[in-house]
Amino acid sequence: MATERSNRPQLADIRTMPVGEIAxxxxxxxxxxxxxxxxxxxxxxxxKDWLEGAIALRYGEEAARLRAxxxxxxxxxxxxxxxxxxxxxxxxxxxxxQDLLATLVERMRASGEKVADYVSIEIKVSERAFTAWPEAIxxxxxxxxxxxxxxxxxxxMLEESR
Numbered sequence: 001m002a003t004e005r006s007n008r009p010q011l012a013d014i015r016t017m018p019v020g021e022i023a024x025x026x027x028x029x030x031x032x033x034x035x036x037x038x039x040x041x042x043x044x045x046x047x048k049d050w051l052e053g054a055i056a057l058r059y060g061e062e063a064a065r066l067r068a069x070x071x072x073x074x075x076x077x078x079x080x081x082x083x084x085x086x087x088x089x090x091x092x093x094x095x096x097x098q099d100l101l102a103t104l105v106e107r108m109r110a111s112g113e114k115v116a117d118y119v120s121i122e123i124k125v126s127e128r129a130f131t132a133w134p135e136a137i138x139x140x141x142x143x144x145x146x147x148x149x150x151x152x153x154x155x156x157m158l159e160e161s162r
Contacts, residue, residue: 011036031156063088 008029014022025033059081066077067090074092078085101119108115115121130138130145 008032011040027156028158031158034156059086059088062086063090 009017009022009025011033014033022030062079063077063086066079066088067073067075070077074090076087076089078087080086105115105119105121108118125141125145130141133141
């Protein structure tokens with residue numbers, strides 16, 4: 001395998017190769033490069049998470065203190081640490097109780113309120129549930145269903161790793 005690795009392009013090499021040339025590499029080389037790229041990506045993510053943890057440890061308390069001083073639980077605060085401006089953001093993540101919302105919307109409708117002035121309603125159907133429905137119900141809902149494709153992915157596996 002060591003000889004195999006030295007006779008094929010490395011990750012650093014393919015950055016400058018035309019895509020068509022990479023596509024013509026032997027399948028085994030592509031599989032090995034894909035594995036290496038995945039390993040490198042995971043290592044970079046772990047390193048970034050570690051660094052972000054250190055940054056949060058260093059600046060988290062100051063950011064929380066500034067937010068509290070501004071009367072904010074969430075949002076962005078800025079402060080300086082020497083020549084560096086720290087922009088600390090704590091995003092707001094709001095979740096709504098769907099059952100309670102449905103009850104409130106029904107009350108609004110019953111009292112004559114125009115619900116659309118207050119809320120937007122999106123109905124979602126899981127694809128797994130849709131495929132399990134009886135045929136008659138699926139046919140009734142089918143005109144409201146649009147299927148779009150995502151980005152294709154390919155996982156290359158060498159025989160020894162199957």
